[in-house]
Amino acid sequence: MVTFQDLEYRVANNAKWRETVTLLTGVSGSLHPRQMLALLGPSGSGKTTLLDLLAGRKTTGALSGRILYSGHAPSKPFPRRHTGYVEQCDTLLGNLTVQEMLAYTAELKGPAAEPLAAKLARVDAAVATLGLASCRPVVATVAALAAGGITVCATIHSPSAAVFRQFDRLMLLLGGRLALAAAYQGSALRAANDERLKRDADAAADLPPAMLAEMAARCSSSTSTPAAHGLHVILLPASQAEVAYRGRRDLADFPGYLAPRVLDKLAVALLIMTLYWGVGRPAEGAAAIARAINLSAALFMWTVLPGFAAAAYCPTLVEERLLFNRELSDGLYQPITYLAAKLLSEGAVALVQSLALCALTYFPLHLGGQWVLYWFVYFLTTCIGVVLAYAIAALSPNIYVANAALPAYVITPLFFVGQLMRPSDQPAHWKWYGYLDFLRYGWIAQMVNQFEHSHVFLAFNVERSEMRRPAD
Numbered sequence: 209m210v211t212f213q214d215l216e217y218r219v220a221n222n223a224k225w226r227e228t229v230t231l232l233t234g235v236s237g238s239l240h241p242r243q244m245l246a247l248l249g250p251s252g253s254g255k256t257t258l259l260d261l262l263a264g265r266k267t268t269g270a271l272s273g274r275i276l277y278s279g280h281a282p283s284k285p286f287p288r289r290h291t292g293y294v295e296q297c298d299t300l301l302g303n304l305t306v307q308e309m310l311a312y313t314a315e316l317k318g319p320a321a322e323p324l325a326a327k328l329a330r331v332d333a334a335v336a337t338l339g340l341a342s343c344r345p346v347v348a349t350v351a352a353l354a355a356g357g358i359t360v361c362a363t364i365h366s367p368s369a370a371v372f373r374q375f376d377r378l379m380l381l382l383g384g385r386l387a388l389a390a391a392y393q394g395s396a397l398r399a400a401n402d403e404r405l406k407r408d409a410d411a412a413a414d415l416p417p418a419m420l421a422e423m424a425a426r427c428s429s430s431t432s433t434p435a436a437h438g439l440h441v442i443l444l445p446a447s448q449a450e451v452a453y454r455g456r457r458d459l460a461d462f463p464g465y466l467a468p469r470v471l472d473k474l475a476v477a478l479l480i481m482t483l484y485w486g487v488g489r490p491a492e493g494a495a496a497i498a499r500a501i502n503l504s505a506a507l508f509m510w511t512v513l514p515g516f517a518a519a520a521y522c523p524t525l526v527e528e529r530l531l532f533n534r535e536l537s538d539g540l541y542q543p544i545t546y547l548a549a550k551l552l553s554e555g556a557v558a559l560v561q562s563l564a565l566c567a568l569t570y571f572p573l574h575l576g577g578q579w580v581l582y583w584f585v586y587f588l589t590t591c592i593g594v595v596l597a598y599a600i601a602a603l604s605p606n607i608y609v610a611n612a613a614l615p616a617y618v619i620t621p622l623f624f625v626g627q628l629m630r631p632s633d634q635p636a637h638w639k640w641y642g643y644l645d646f647l648r649y650g651w652i653a654q655m656v657n658q659f660e661h662s663h664v665f666l667a668f669n670v671e672r673s674e675m676r677r678p679a680d
């Protein structure tokens with residue numbers, strides 16, 4: 209039983225600076241087990257505020273009065289862990305089925321010590337209780353047809369583990385060729401997994417070793433191991449895959465996630481490669497000066513590219529905001545966990561992307577200096593671009609503001625890099641901005657890497673790294 213007595217709740221007034229507003233005054237009542245309470249009232253009467261307080265979802269404001277669970281004052285995390293809260297708006301992961309969404313939430317919200325099989329059993333019970341059996345994967349319906357004697361052949365794109373386990377046989381095509389056929393019998397796998405789930409309550413181990421060995425043997429004879437590796441992920445027991453699913457969901461989504469992060473930079477890298485081909489080749493006299501100027505311009509565009517391309521990183525944070533707020537309110541994780549997971553995903557993409565694109569530009573341009581430094585500066589600038597984009601996305605109320613704010617911001621540091629105006633010529637009242645300019649440090653590092661040991665005299669200098677031909 210939940211009781212609340214004389215609740216008064218005050219918060220800082222959104223509408224009036226430095227004023228507070230009282231949202232609840234002297235509210236008392238109780239919620240009884242096995243009873244349903246209808247909380248009624250006109251819009252703005254405080255229904256959501258009361259529910260939020262009972263569920264421990266309010267982190268700001270001043271509350272007086274008492275809220276008791278079974279007669280006891282709950283600890284701070286208790287209401288979040290032990291209440292379910294259904295919001296008005298949809299904050300579910302669109303890529304997951306009903307069953308998967310519940311299993312995913314059970315994994316996050318349930319006690320870590322609770323066996324996986326018990327969590328899945330509770331999910332099954334919840335699906336049945338809520339009458340959601342008809343909302344299970346479509347594929348389950350088709351599987352029922354197959355069990356009735358219909359022959360089914362389906363192409364499946366990025367199937368989840370639960371969907372995949374419905375299938376009995378597998379054919380894998382790579383480049384128009386059959387790479388894998390009947391590599392495993394789904395029914396046998398299903399039976400093995402189900403048996404193991406029953407036997408091994410924790411279910412943390414991998415697939416049966418014999419099955420994995422057979423998979424590995426067959427996959428190694430195929431032409432493409434990455435695709436075969438993917439199979440290991442989707443063949444994991446269902447709930448293990450649920451936990452992995454959200455993390456790998458982004459990385460596996462080429463059109464939605466990877467394409468905006470890679471293709472724009474690839475296009476500019478190809479342009480730089482073809483436009484400045486061989487610009488780093490040694491030259492003499494006036495040609496050397498001209499090449500040095502062109503090279504510094506190429507390095508400038510290369511350095512500022514991650515800044516401009518950072519727009520690709522904004523939408524994910526804005527789109528997931530409702531989901532993040534809900535999961536945070538439910539106490540499923542800390543903000544730092546979410547941020548770390550996002551940055552790790554972005555860092556993995558940036559790492560691969562930066563290695564490939566740096567190779568694509570460094571060698572055709574005949575650049576000097578150290579390749580590893582050239583790559584590292586680009587990689588670091590990309591990472592800073594991601595963090596800045598995330599900061600702007602977090603501060604923006606919606607995607608439109610984020611999309612407008614990022615380019616508006618990114619254009620300003622360009623002036624202070626040193627290529628468009630020498631730092632020594634920049635007015636004193638703007639000096640401070642130059643010191644905050646992450647692109648400037650990137651460009652200077654690239655310039656020093658290129659020209660440090662060069663005997664080319666540059667007609668301009670970069671502050672702190674003036675490069676002149678050694679007096680000889």
Ligand SMILES: Nc1ncnc2c1ncn2[C@@H]1O[C@H](COP(=O)(O)OP(=O)(O)OP(=O)(O)O)[C@@H](O)[C@H]1O
Pocket residue numbers: 219220221222223229231249250251252253254255256257258
């Ligand atoms: N920080 C704040 N400053 C000023 N007013 C606020 C603040 N927070 C909430 N309110 C107002 O308090 C009132 C109560 O909000 P609440 O969301 O609890 O109402 P509700 O009964 O759930 O409304 P609805 O049925 O429309 O969801 C609303 O009018 C809301 O605008």
